[in-house]
Amino acid sequence: MGGCTNRSEKSEKTTGATAPDKPHIIMIMTDQQRGDALGCAGNEAIETPNIDAIARDGVNFVNGYVSTPSCTPARAGLLTGMSPWNHGMLGYGRVARKYKYEMPAMLGELGYYRYGIGKMHWFPQKALHGFNGILVDESGRIEQDGFLSDYRDWFKLNAPGKDPDETGIGWNEHRAGTYQLPEELHPTHWTGQTAIDFINNYELDNPLFLKVSFARPHSPYDPPARYLEMYNDVDVPAPVIGEWADKFSEFPESKDAAFGDFGEKHAIKSRRHYYANITFIDDEVGRIIETLKAKGMYDNAVICFFSDHGDMLGDHHHWRKTYAYEGSTHVPFIMKWPRRMKGALKRGESLQNPVELRDFLPTFLDAAGGEIPEEMDGMSLLSLIRNPKAEWRPYIDMEHATAYSGDNYWCALTDGHIKYIWFFRSGEEQLFDLENDPGELTDLSGDASWTEELKKWRSHMVDHLKERGEGFVKDGELVQREKTLLYSPNYPDVDGYSAGEWREIMQESYVPR
Numbered sequence: 001m002g003g004c005t006n007r008s009e010k011s012e013k014t015t016g017a018t019a020p021d022k023p024h025i026i027m028i029m030t031d032q033q034r035g036d037a038l039g040c041a042g043n044e045a046i047e048t049p050n051i052d053a054i055a056r057d058g059v060n061f062v063n064g065y066v067s068t069p070s071c072t073p074a075r076a077g078l079l080t081g082m083s084p085w086n087h088g089m090l091g092y093g094r095v096a097r098k099y100k101y102e103m104p105a106m107l108g109e110l111g112y113y114r115y116g117i118g119k120m121h122w123f124p125q126k127a128l129h130g131f132n133g134i135l136v137d138e139s140g141r142i143e144q145d146g147f148l149s150d151y152r153d154w155f156k157l158n159a160p161g162k163d164p165d166e167t168g169i170g171w172n173e174h175r176a177g178t179y180q181l182p183e184e185l186h187p188t189h190w191t192g193q194t195a196i197d198f199i200n201n202y203e204l205d206n207p208l209f210l211k212v213s214f215a216r217p218h219s220p221y222d223p224p225a226r227y228l229e230m231y232n233d234v235d236v237p238a239p240v241i242g243e244w245a246d247k248f249s250e251f252p253e254s255k256d257a258a259f260g261d262f263g264e265k266h267a268i269k270s271r272r273h274y275y276a277n278i279t280f281i282d283d284e285v286g287r288i289i290e291t292l293k294a295k296g297m298y299d300n301a302v303i304c305f306f307s308d309h310g311d312m313l314g315d316h317h318h319w320r321k322t323y324a325y326e327g328s329t330h331v332p333f334i335m336k337w338p339r340r341m342k343g344a345l346k347r348g349e350s351l352q353n354p355v356e357l358r359d360f361l362p363t364f365l366d367a368a369g370g371e372i373p374e375e376m377d378g379m380s381l382l383s384l385i386r387n388p389k390a391e392w393r394p395y396i397d398m399e400h401a402t403a404y405s406g407d408n409y410w411c412a413l414t415d416g417h418i419k420y421i422w423f424f425r426s427g428e429e430q431l432f433d434l435e436n437d438p439g440e441l442t443d444l445s446g447d448a449s450w451t452e453e454l455k456k457w458r459s460h461m462v463d464h465l466k467e468r469g470e471g472f473v474k475d476g477e478l479v480q481r482e483k484t485l486l487y488s489p490n491y492p493d494v495d496g497y498s499a500g501e502w503r504e505i506m507q508e509s510y511v512p513r
Helices: 009-014 050-056 071-080 103-109 150-156 185-200 225-229 264-294 358-366 381-385 449-467 499-506
Strands: 024-029 060-063 115-116 133-136 208-219 301-307 334-335 350-351 396-400 410-414 418-423 427-431
Touching: 024 264, 024 358, 050 264, 050 301, 050 334, 071 103, 071 358, 103 115, 103 208, 103 358, 115 185, 133 150, 150 185, 185 208, 185 264, 208 264, 225 264, 264 301, 301 358, 358 381, 410 449, 418 449, 427 449
Parallel strands: 024 208, 024 301, 060 350, 115 133, 115 208
Antiparallel strands: 060 334, 301 334, 396 410, 410 418, 418 427
Protein backbone atom coordinates (compact mmCIF):
# COMPACT_ATOMS: atom_id res chain seq x y z
CA MET A 1 0.00 0.00 0.00
CA GLY A 2 1.11 3.53 -0.84
CA GLY A 3 4.71 2.67 -1.60
CA CYS A 4 5.40 1.18 1.82
CA THR A 5 7.54 -1.88 2.27
CA ASN A 6 5.40 -4.93 1.56
CA ARG A 7 5.18 -6.79 4.86
CA SER A 8 2.44 -9.22 5.71
CA GLU A 9 0.81 -9.76 9.09
CA LYS A 10 2.43 -13.21 9.21
CA SER A 11 5.93 -11.70 9.17
CA GLU A 12 5.34 -9.15 11.94
CA LYS A 13 7.21 -11.00 14.67
CA THR A 14 10.41 -11.01 12.63
CA THR A 15 11.00 -7.32 13.41
CA GLY A 16 12.47 -6.71 16.85
CA ALA A 17 10.95 -3.98 19.01
CA THR A 18 14.40 -2.59 19.71
CA ALA A 19 15.73 -2.94 16.15
CA PRO A 20 17.70 0.23 15.32
CA ASP A 21 15.64 1.02 12.23
CA LYS A 22 12.24 0.59 13.91
CA PRO A 23 11.50 2.93 16.79
CA HIS A 24 8.30 2.58 18.77
CA ILE A 25 5.70 5.19 17.87
CA ILE A 26 3.57 6.51 20.74
CA MET A 27 0.85 8.95 19.71
CA ILE A 28 -0.88 10.74 22.59
CA MET A 29 -3.74 13.05 21.69
CA THR A 30 -6.41 15.00 23.48
CA ASP A 31 -9.79 16.25 22.28
CA GLN A 32 -10.52 19.97 22.00
CA GLN A 33 -7.34 21.32 23.63
CA ARG A 34 -6.27 24.84 22.75
CA GLY A 35 -2.71 25.45 21.67
CA ASP A 36 -2.18 27.94 24.50
CA ALA A 37 -3.32 25.49 27.21
CA LEU A 38 0.15 24.20 28.12
CA GLY A 39 2.92 25.47 30.34
CA CYS A 40 5.45 25.08 27.53
CA ALA A 41 3.24 27.36 25.41
CA GLY A 42 3.95 30.16 27.86
CA ASN A 43 0.75 29.82 29.89
CA GLU A 44 1.74 30.43 33.50
CA ALA A 45 -1.77 29.68 34.78
CA ILE A 46 -1.81 26.00 33.84
CA GLU A 47 0.09 23.04 35.32
CA THR A 48 1.34 20.56 32.67
CA PRO A 49 4.80 19.46 33.87
CA ASN A 50 4.77 16.03 32.21
CA ILE A 51 3.73 17.24 28.77
CA ASP A 52 6.21 20.12 29.11
CA ALA A 53 8.91 17.52 29.83
CA ILE A 54 8.21 15.82 26.49
CA ALA A 55 8.76 19.18 24.80
CA ARG A 56 12.05 19.65 26.68
CA ASP A 57 13.21 16.28 25.36
CA GLY A 58 11.97 17.02 21.86
CA VAL A 59 10.56 19.96 19.92
CA ASN A 60 7.56 22.23 20.38
CA PHE A 61 6.02 23.26 17.06
CA VAL A 62 4.54 26.59 18.12
CA ASN A 63 2.55 26.98 14.90
CA GLY A 64 0.70 23.67 15.07
CA TYR A 65 -2.72 23.84 13.42
CA VAL A 66 -5.62 21.61 12.47
CA SER A 67 -6.98 22.11 8.97
CA THR A 68 -10.63 21.30 9.71
CA PRO A 69 -11.33 22.10 13.36
CA SER A 70 -13.93 19.58 14.43
CA CYS A 71 -13.48 16.00 15.55
CA THR A 72 -14.17 13.79 12.54
CA PRO A 73 -12.52 15.70 9.67
CA ALA A 74 -9.48 16.40 11.84
CA ARG A 75 -9.18 12.68 12.54
CA ALA A 76 -9.57 11.87 8.84
CA GLY A 77 -6.57 14.09 8.11
CA LEU A 78 -4.60 12.43 10.89
CA LEU A 79 -5.52 8.96 9.63
CA THR A 80 -4.67 9.59 5.97
CA GLY A 81 -1.93 12.23 5.87
CA MET A 82 -4.07 14.16 3.40
CA SER A 83 -5.55 17.66 3.14
CA PRO A 84 -9.32 18.18 3.60
CA TRP A 85 -9.97 18.39 -0.14
CA ASN A 86 -8.00 15.21 -0.80
CA HIS A 87 -9.39 13.02 2.01
CA GLY A 88 -12.81 14.44 1.24
CA MET A 89 -14.14 15.87 4.53
CA LEU A 90 -14.56 19.65 4.47
CA GLY A 91 -16.51 19.77 7.73
CA TYR A 92 -18.13 17.60 10.36
CA GLY A 93 -19.44 14.31 8.92
CA ARG A 94 -18.57 10.63 9.02
CA VAL A 95 -15.04 9.36 8.63
CA ALA A 96 -15.13 6.99 5.65
CA ARG A 97 -14.95 3.23 6.18
CA LYS A 98 -11.82 2.88 4.06
CA TYR A 99 -9.14 5.15 2.62
CA LYS A 100 -6.29 4.57 0.23
CA TYR A 101 -3.84 5.57 2.96
CA GLU A 102 -4.49 4.68 6.61
CA MET A 103 -1.90 5.18 9.34
CA PRO A 104 -2.29 1.88 11.27
CA ALA A 105 -2.50 -0.21 8.09
CA MET A 106 0.61 1.38 6.59
CA LEU A 107 2.58 0.91 9.79
CA GLY A 108 1.39 -2.69 9.86
CA GLU A 109 3.03 -3.20 6.49
CA LEU A 110 6.26 -2.00 8.10
CA GLY A 111 6.10 -4.61 10.82
CA TYR A 112 4.41 -2.70 13.64
CA TYR A 113 1.94 -4.07 16.14
CA ARG A 114 -0.83 -1.46 16.27
CA TYR A 115 -3.18 -0.72 19.15
CA GLY A 116 -5.57 2.14 19.85
CA ILE A 117 -7.07 3.28 23.17
CA GLY A 118 -9.65 5.99 23.78
CA LYS A 119 -11.65 8.19 21.46
CA MET A 120 -11.52 7.26 17.78
CA HIS A 121 -14.74 8.90 16.47
CA TRP A 122 -14.93 6.67 13.43
CA PHE A 123 -17.87 4.92 11.78
CA PRO A 124 -18.56 2.11 12.36
CA GLN A 125 -17.51 2.98 15.89
CA LYS A 126 -15.31 -0.10 16.27
CA ALA A 127 -13.72 0.16 12.82
CA LEU A 128 -10.05 -0.83 12.89
CA HIS A 129 -8.48 0.93 9.87
CA GLY A 130 -5.52 -1.42 10.26
CA PHE A 131 -5.23 -1.58 14.05
CA ASN A 132 -4.72 -5.02 15.57
CA GLY A 133 -7.20 -3.96 18.24
CA ILE A 134 -8.86 -0.96 19.87
CA LEU A 135 -10.58 -0.16 23.15
CA VAL A 136 -12.75 2.92 22.73
CA ASP A 137 -14.32 5.69 24.78
CA GLU A 138 -16.86 7.57 22.66
CA SER A 139 -18.21 9.95 25.35
CA GLY A 140 -21.60 8.23 25.32
CA ARG A 141 -21.98 8.70 21.57
CA ILE A 142 -24.05 5.91 19.98
CA GLU A 143 -24.23 5.92 16.19
CA GLN A 144 -25.17 2.31 15.51
CA ASP A 145 -27.59 -0.15 17.03
CA GLY A 146 -26.23 -2.12 19.96
CA PHE A 147 -23.02 -0.13 20.33
CA LEU A 148 -21.54 0.24 23.81
CA SER A 149 -18.08 1.71 24.20
CA ASP A 150 -15.39 -0.26 25.98
CA TYR A 151 -15.16 2.43 28.65
CA ARG A 152 -18.90 2.25 29.35
CA ASP A 153 -18.75 -1.55 29.43
CA TRP A 154 -15.85 -1.34 31.90
CA PHE A 155 -17.80 1.22 33.95
CA LYS A 156 -20.74 -1.16 34.29
CA LEU A 157 -18.34 -3.84 35.50
CA ASN A 158 -16.69 -1.61 38.09
CA ALA A 159 -19.62 0.57 39.18
CA PRO A 160 -22.83 -1.48 38.76
CA GLY A 161 -25.93 0.69 38.79
CA LYS A 162 -24.06 3.99 38.80
CA ASP A 163 -24.40 6.65 36.10
CA PRO A 164 -21.24 7.65 34.19
CA ASP A 165 -22.98 10.94 33.35
CA GLU A 166 -23.92 11.77 36.94
CA THR A 167 -22.19 15.15 36.71
CA GLY A 168 -25.13 16.14 34.51
CA ILE A 169 -23.27 18.18 31.89
CA GLY A 170 -23.52 17.27 28.21
CA TRP A 171 -20.56 16.95 25.84
CA ASN A 172 -21.27 20.25 24.07
CA GLU A 173 -22.13 22.42 27.06
CA HIS A 174 -19.96 25.20 28.39
CA ARG A 175 -21.23 24.88 31.96
CA ALA A 176 -18.74 23.33 34.38
CA GLY A 177 -18.94 21.06 37.41
CA THR A 178 -16.94 18.73 39.62
CA TYR A 179 -16.89 15.03 38.77
CA GLN A 180 -19.42 13.33 41.06
CA LEU A 181 -17.94 9.84 41.21
CA PRO A 182 -14.64 8.37 42.45
CA GLU A 183 -11.71 9.65 40.40
CA GLU A 184 -10.72 6.16 39.23
CA LEU A 185 -14.03 5.93 37.32
CA HIS A 186 -13.37 9.06 35.25
CA PRO A 187 -12.73 8.38 31.54
CA THR A 188 -9.40 10.21 31.73
CA HIS A 189 -8.15 7.73 34.33
CA TRP A 190 -9.56 4.79 32.35
CA THR A 191 -7.70 5.88 29.22
CA GLY A 192 -4.41 6.41 31.03
CA GLN A 193 -4.61 3.20 33.05
CA THR A 194 -5.61 1.14 30.03
CA ALA A 195 -2.57 2.45 28.15
CA ILE A 196 -0.32 1.63 31.12
CA ASP A 197 -1.73 -1.89 31.38
CA PHE A 198 -1.19 -2.44 27.67
CA ILE A 199 2.43 -1.22 27.77
CA ASN A 200 3.16 -3.40 30.80
CA ASN A 201 1.70 -6.42 28.99
CA TYR A 202 3.56 -5.75 25.73
CA GLU A 203 6.17 -8.48 25.16
CA LEU A 204 6.28 -8.76 21.37
CA ASP A 205 9.46 -8.32 19.37
CA ASN A 206 7.61 -6.01 16.98
CA PRO A 207 8.00 -2.26 17.24
CA LEU A 208 4.83 -0.83 18.76
CA PHE A 209 2.48 1.80 17.36
CA LEU A 210 0.23 2.89 20.22
CA LYS A 211 -2.46 5.55 19.92
CA VAL A 212 -3.71 6.95 23.24
CA SER A 213 -6.64 9.30 22.67
CA PHE A 214 -8.14 11.15 25.65
CA ALA A 215 -11.75 12.30 25.33
CA ARG A 216 -11.09 15.37 27.51
CA PRO A 217 -10.65 18.34 27.89
CA HIS A 218 -13.62 18.38 25.47
CA SER A 219 -16.72 19.19 27.48
CA PRO A 220 -18.08 18.21 29.90
CA TYR A 221 -15.67 20.31 31.94
CA ASP A 222 -15.76 17.86 34.84
CA PRO A 223 -12.45 17.46 36.70
CA PRO A 224 -12.22 15.56 39.98
CA ALA A 225 -12.31 17.85 43.01
CA ARG A 226 -8.61 17.62 43.84
CA TYR A 227 -7.62 18.92 40.40
CA LEU A 228 -10.10 21.78 40.57
CA GLU A 229 -8.72 22.74 43.99
CA MET A 230 -5.32 23.27 42.36
CA TYR A 231 -6.86 26.22 40.48
CA ASN A 232 -8.84 27.83 43.30
CA ASP A 233 -6.42 30.76 43.61
CA VAL A 234 -5.05 30.79 40.06
CA ASP A 235 -5.56 33.88 37.90
CA VAL A 236 -7.07 32.11 34.89
CA PRO A 237 -7.05 34.27 31.72
CA ALA A 238 -10.38 35.78 30.73
CA PRO A 239 -11.64 35.50 27.14
CA VAL A 240 -10.32 37.95 24.56
CA ILE A 241 -12.94 39.91 22.66
CA GLY A 242 -12.06 41.42 19.27
CA GLU A 243 -13.35 44.79 18.20
CA TRP A 244 -15.13 42.98 15.35
CA ALA A 245 -16.96 40.45 17.60
CA ASP A 246 -19.86 42.46 19.04
CA LYS A 247 -22.37 40.83 16.69
CA PHE A 248 -21.78 37.47 18.40
CA SER A 249 -22.68 38.63 21.89
CA GLU A 250 -26.48 38.61 21.69
CA PHE A 251 -27.54 34.99 21.24
CA PRO A 252 -30.02 32.81 23.17
CA GLU A 253 -28.49 31.82 26.50
CA SER A 254 -28.68 28.05 26.08
CA LYS A 255 -26.23 25.83 27.92
CA ASP A 256 -24.75 24.53 24.65
CA ALA A 257 -24.85 27.77 22.64
CA ALA A 258 -22.18 28.16 19.98
CA PHE A 259 -22.14 31.96 20.41
CA GLY A 260 -22.94 34.43 23.14
CA ASP A 261 -21.72 36.62 25.98
CA PHE A 262 -22.43 34.70 29.18
CA GLY A 263 -20.29 37.00 31.29
CA GLU A 264 -16.66 36.88 32.29
CA LYS A 265 -17.37 35.02 35.55
CA HIS A 266 -19.06 32.15 33.66
CA ALA A 267 -16.24 31.94 31.13
CA ILE A 268 -13.50 31.92 33.77
CA LYS A 269 -15.31 29.17 35.69
CA SER A 270 -15.45 27.06 32.52
CA ARG A 271 -11.77 27.73 31.86
CA ARG A 272 -10.79 26.84 35.43
CA HIS A 273 -12.48 23.44 35.10
CA TYR A 274 -11.03 23.02 31.59
CA TYR A 275 -7.51 23.67 32.87
CA ALA A 276 -8.05 21.24 35.74
CA ASN A 277 -9.07 18.53 33.27
CA ILE A 278 -5.86 19.16 31.32
CA THR A 279 -3.76 18.80 34.47
CA PHE A 280 -5.58 15.51 35.13
CA ILE A 281 -4.58 14.37 31.64
CA ASP A 282 -1.03 15.58 32.25
CA ASP A 283 -0.74 13.31 35.29
CA GLU A 284 -1.90 10.35 33.20
CA VAL A 285 0.60 11.26 30.48
CA GLY A 286 3.32 11.30 33.14
CA ARG A 287 2.34 7.81 34.28
CA ILE A 288 2.43 6.57 30.67
CA ILE A 289 5.89 8.04 30.13
CA GLU A 290 7.19 6.47 33.35
CA THR A 291 5.82 3.10 32.22
CA LEU A 292 7.59 3.42 28.86
CA LYS A 293 10.82 4.22 30.68
CA ALA A 294 10.41 1.27 33.06
CA LYS A 295 9.90 -1.04 30.06
CA GLY A 296 13.02 0.32 28.33
CA MET A 297 10.93 1.70 25.45
CA TYR A 298 11.22 5.44 25.96
CA ASP A 299 14.62 6.16 24.43
CA ASN A 300 13.81 4.24 21.25
CA ALA A 301 10.47 5.95 20.66
CA VAL A 302 8.90 8.71 18.64
CA ILE A 303 6.42 10.28 21.06
CA CYS A 304 3.91 12.88 19.87
CA PHE A 305 1.44 14.97 21.84
CA PHE A 306 -1.26 17.02 20.12
CA SER A 307 -5.00 17.66 19.92
CA ASP A 308 -7.60 17.30 17.18
CA HIS A 309 -8.77 20.93 17.52
CA GLY A 310 -9.16 23.66 20.10
CA ASP A 311 -11.95 25.25 22.14
CA MET A 312 -12.91 28.92 21.91
CA LEU A 313 -13.95 29.07 25.59
CA GLY A 314 -15.72 32.38 25.07
CA ASP A 315 -13.07 34.15 22.98
CA HIS A 316 -14.86 36.64 20.70
CA HIS A 317 -18.16 35.37 22.20
CA HIS A 318 -17.55 32.00 20.48
CA TRP A 319 -17.76 28.59 22.13
CA ARG A 320 -16.68 25.11 21.02
CA LYS A 321 -14.91 24.78 17.64
CA THR A 322 -15.34 24.90 13.79
CA TYR A 323 -14.07 28.50 13.63
CA ALA A 324 -11.04 29.98 11.88
CA TYR A 325 -9.74 31.68 15.03
CA GLU A 326 -6.75 30.65 17.15
CA GLY A 327 -8.77 29.15 20.00
CA SER A 328 -10.32 26.71 17.52
CA THR A 329 -7.55 25.98 15.00
CA HIS A 330 -4.28 26.34 16.94
CA VAL A 331 -3.38 23.16 18.84
CA PRO A 332 -0.54 21.70 20.96
CA PHE A 333 2.03 20.05 18.69
CA ILE A 334 4.98 18.34 20.40
CA MET A 335 7.29 15.59 19.22
CA LYS A 336 10.13 13.74 20.94
CA TRP A 337 12.41 11.74 18.63
CA PRO A 338 14.47 8.59 19.40
CA ARG A 339 17.68 9.05 21.38
CA ARG A 340 19.80 7.42 18.65
CA MET A 341 18.53 9.76 15.92
CA LYS A 342 20.96 12.56 15.16
CA GLY A 343 20.02 15.94 13.80
CA ALA A 344 20.93 19.61 13.81
CA LEU A 345 18.00 20.56 16.04
CA LYS A 346 18.77 20.60 19.75
CA ARG A 347 16.29 18.99 22.12
CA GLY A 348 14.06 21.46 23.90
CA GLU A 349 13.95 23.97 21.06
CA SER A 350 10.85 25.36 19.38
CA LEU A 351 10.17 25.65 15.66
CA GLN A 352 7.85 28.09 13.92
CA ASN A 353 7.17 26.08 10.75
CA PRO A 354 3.42 25.81 10.06
CA VAL A 355 2.58 22.16 10.74
CA GLU A 356 -0.68 20.20 10.72
CA LEU A 357 -2.10 16.81 11.69
CA ARG A 358 -1.52 15.51 8.14
CA ASP A 359 2.23 15.62 8.91
CA PHE A 360 2.19 12.79 11.47
CA LEU A 361 1.64 9.89 9.07
CA PRO A 362 4.58 10.79 6.76
CA THR A 363 6.67 11.41 9.89
CA PHE A 364 5.91 7.91 11.16
CA LEU A 365 6.61 6.36 7.76
CA ASP A 366 9.94 8.19 7.67
CA ALA A 367 10.82 7.02 11.19
CA ALA A 368 9.94 3.43 10.31
CA GLY A 369 11.99 3.39 7.11
CA GLY A 370 8.99 3.35 4.79
CA GLU A 371 8.33 5.36 1.67
CA ILE A 372 6.10 8.44 1.74
CA PRO A 373 3.73 8.41 -1.24
CA GLU A 374 4.32 11.40 -3.51
CA GLU A 375 0.62 12.30 -3.51
CA MET A 376 0.45 12.47 0.30
CA ASP A 377 -0.06 16.08 1.38
CA GLY A 378 1.70 15.81 4.75
CA MET A 379 5.44 16.23 5.24
CA SER A 380 7.85 14.45 7.56
CA LEU A 381 8.57 16.45 10.70
CA LEU A 382 11.81 14.50 11.01
CA SER A 383 13.22 16.48 8.10
CA LEU A 384 13.13 19.54 10.37
CA ILE A 385 14.84 17.63 13.16
CA ARG A 386 17.64 16.69 10.79
CA ASN A 387 17.83 20.21 9.38
CA PRO A 388 15.69 23.00 10.86
CA LYS A 389 16.28 25.02 7.69
CA ALA A 390 14.95 22.28 5.40
CA GLU A 391 12.45 23.27 2.73
CA TRP A 392 8.94 23.53 4.19
CA ARG A 393 5.50 24.80 3.17
CA PRO A 394 5.10 28.59 3.42
CA TYR A 395 1.63 28.38 5.02
CA ILE A 396 -1.07 25.91 5.97
CA ASP A 397 -4.66 25.77 4.72
CA MET A 398 -7.70 25.53 7.00
CA GLU A 399 -11.44 25.40 6.39
CA HIS A 400 -14.81 24.28 7.71
CA ALA A 401 -18.17 23.66 6.06
CA THR A 402 -21.18 25.49 7.49
CA ALA A 403 -21.69 24.87 11.20
CA TYR A 404 -23.76 26.61 13.89
CA SER A 405 -24.36 29.66 11.67
CA GLY A 406 -24.88 30.17 7.95
CA ASP A 407 -21.99 32.64 7.84
CA ASN A 408 -19.61 30.18 9.52
CA TYR A 409 -18.43 28.69 6.21
CA TRP A 410 -14.85 29.66 5.55
CA CYS A 411 -11.35 28.88 4.32
CA ALA A 412 -8.19 30.34 5.83
CA LEU A 413 -4.43 30.41 5.33
CA THR A 414 -1.73 31.11 7.90
CA ASP A 415 2.02 30.96 8.27
CA GLY A 416 1.70 31.47 12.02
CA HIS A 417 2.44 35.19 11.65
CA ILE A 418 -0.40 36.38 9.40
CA LYS A 419 -3.85 34.80 9.04
CA TYR A 420 -6.22 35.42 6.13
CA ILE A 421 -9.83 34.24 6.30
CA TRP A 422 -12.29 34.07 3.38
CA PHE A 423 -15.97 33.55 4.21
CA PHE A 424 -17.54 31.66 1.32
CA ARG A 425 -21.16 32.69 1.84
CA SER A 426 -20.84 36.39 2.72
CA GLY A 427 -17.71 37.19 0.72
CA GLU A 428 -16.20 38.86 3.77
CA GLU A 429 -12.50 38.75 4.54
CA GLN A 430 -10.48 39.04 7.73
CA LEU A 431 -6.75 39.62 8.13
CA PHE A 432 -4.88 39.29 11.42
CA ASP A 433 -1.31 40.08 12.44
CA LEU A 434 -0.76 37.10 14.76
CA GLU A 435 2.78 38.14 15.63
CA ASN A 436 1.67 41.42 17.21
CA ASP A 437 -1.97 40.53 17.88
CA PRO A 438 -2.13 36.83 18.87
CA GLY A 439 -5.63 37.30 20.28
CA GLU A 440 -6.94 38.43 16.86
CA LEU A 441 -8.42 41.56 18.41
CA THR A 442 -8.02 43.77 15.32
CA ASP A 443 -9.20 42.84 11.84
CA LEU A 444 -6.83 44.54 9.41
CA SER A 445 -8.74 43.78 6.20
CA GLY A 446 -10.14 47.32 6.09
CA ASP A 447 -6.88 49.04 7.07
CA ALA A 448 -5.44 50.92 4.09
CA SER A 449 -1.88 50.33 5.29
CA TRP A 450 -2.46 46.57 4.99
CA THR A 451 -3.98 46.63 1.48
CA GLU A 452 -0.98 45.07 -0.25
CA GLU A 453 -0.70 42.33 2.38
CA LEU A 454 -4.41 41.61 1.97
CA LYS A 455 -4.03 41.35 -1.81
CA LYS A 456 -1.07 38.98 -1.40
CA TRP A 457 -2.97 36.59 0.86
CA ARG A 458 -6.12 36.80 -1.30
CA SER A 459 -3.93 35.72 -4.22
CA HIS A 460 -2.63 32.80 -2.15
CA MET A 461 -6.23 31.78 -1.48
CA VAL A 462 -7.03 31.89 -5.21
CA ASP A 463 -4.06 29.61 -5.85
CA HIS A 464 -5.20 27.27 -3.07
CA LEU A 465 -8.84 26.98 -4.20
CA LYS A 466 -8.54 27.05 -7.98
CA GLU A 467 -8.16 23.27 -8.28
CA ARG A 468 -11.75 22.99 -7.04
CA GLY A 469 -13.15 24.60 -10.16
CA GLU A 470 -15.40 27.55 -10.99
CA GLY A 471 -17.59 26.98 -7.95
CA PHE A 472 -14.68 28.35 -5.90
CA VAL A 473 -12.52 30.43 -8.27
CA LYS A 474 -13.62 32.00 -11.55
CA ASP A 475 -11.61 34.33 -13.81
CA GLY A 476 -8.96 34.52 -11.13
CA GLU A 477 -11.38 35.75 -8.46
CA LEU A 478 -12.77 34.10 -5.33
CA VAL A 479 -16.40 33.02 -5.72
CA GLN A 480 -19.12 33.47 -3.12
CA ARG A 481 -21.05 30.24 -2.58
CA GLU A 482 -24.72 29.80 -1.78
CA LYS A 483 -24.49 26.09 -1.03
CA THR A 484 -22.17 24.35 1.39
CA LEU A 485 -19.95 21.54 0.15
CA LEU A 486 -19.40 19.13 3.02
CA TYR A 487 -17.75 16.24 1.13
CA SER A 488 -15.34 16.82 -1.75
CA PRO A 489 -15.31 14.61 -4.88
CA ASN A 490 -12.35 12.75 -3.32
CA TYR A 491 -14.39 11.32 -0.44
CA PRO A 492 -14.35 7.50 -0.78
CA ASP A 493 -17.41 5.52 -1.89
CA VAL A 494 -19.54 4.45 1.09
CA ASP A 495 -21.89 1.51 1.70
CA GLY A 496 -22.55 0.87 -1.97
CA TYR A 497 -23.22 4.55 -2.71
CA SER A 498 -20.92 6.51 -4.97
CA ALA A 499 -19.10 9.41 -3.35
CA GLY A 500 -21.47 11.79 -5.15
CA GLU A 501 -24.60 10.00 -3.94
CA TRP A 502 -23.26 9.87 -0.39
CA ARG A 503 -22.48 13.58 -0.43
CA GLU A 504 -26.08 14.33 -1.36
CA ILE A 505 -27.39 12.10 1.45
CA MET A 506 -25.07 13.50 4.13
CA GLN A 507 -24.67 17.10 3.01
CA GLU A 508 -26.59 18.86 5.78
CA SER A 509 -27.13 16.04 8.28
CA TYR A 510 -24.25 16.51 10.73
CA VAL A 511 -23.71 19.09 13.45
CA PRO A 512 -20.31 19.11 15.21
CA ARG A 513 -20.32 17.43 18.62
